[in-house]
Amino acid sequence: MQVRLHNPKRDVEVSGPVQVTELVRILGLNRESVLIIRGDSLVTHDETLHDDDVVEIRPVISGGSR
């Protein structure tokens, strides 16, 4: 499946099927720090993603002078 990542913006290929929790772990991310979006909808951590899915892993951490 195609997985879009941010900071820097890039696409990576990951083989499915894979559970969201496992995908986040493979990519070395913290589940508290990201949202997983399949197509244009959010998915929960127990969902399984497949080869034909288009997935975005969107960071949610803002920094700077809040």
Place this chain on the structure above:
Amino acid sequence: MKCKPCGQPAVIDIPRHRAAFCAGCFTTHCQEQVRRAISSHRMMGHSERVLVAISGGKDSLALWHILVALGYHVDGVYLGLGIGDYSDTSRDYAERFATLHGLTLHVVDIPADHGFAIPDAARATKRVPCSACGLSKRHLLNRAALDGGYDVLATGHNLDDEAAVLFGNVLQWQVGYLARQRPVLAAAPGFARRVKPLIRMGERETAAYCVINRIDYLVDECPMAAGNKHLRYKETLNAMEERTPGVKATFYLKFLDEMLPVLDGVAEEERALVGECSRCGSPSSADVCAFCLLVERVADSTAR
């Protein structure tokens, strides 16, 4: 996973609540968290005029959306920081949201109104950009609220922001900062009341609220914030949160309940020291306020 309130398929799970939600129930849940924060800290009333600080990011746009949904009279104010394409793009997001929802957005532009951009200020002061940015925001947003005759200024600080600031203040035992880290700062001469209605929502939740409610926000981070201390504190707290869901909320919310009352005396002592800036008349504990000093230093460095 199933939605805890209604049993339909869930789209978001929130480990600290031990719950997952469908889109509709999550929207209701977020609005209820904000309603509860406003009510329990007596932040504002429905008859008051509210100004919300809008950056074009997830927190401020989610906050504006939620406050309108809860029936508040809310206008927005966008502060142009002069950070190149980032500022142009963030302003576009803020203006598009306001237009789409028929809301009023005021724009204050630091380069146009004060003759410098945040990167200039960082160079002139030889400090991190977030420092000049933060003090400019505090000064100019307060001024916008007072000049516009608003009763209250609302900002999009969320649970993660507040927990990270608290973590930093505790690491250095900044007692004065701790005493001032409140969800409501009461109005005082020269100060509009400031409130933080998102203190019960984590930033993963504000981002999810935007995705679910089709709120288009600027995902990219400010290029000047990369690697700053605040982000490192958030990473540390999130590493703990992943292993112990709820630890961030307990850390911050228990601070409000248990520690802030102990610090009331410190906050009063600090308030007693506040006078007036001899140049702009804003509240200041020094003869000249930090913003006027910043403007002066940038002007000096440009003249050299």
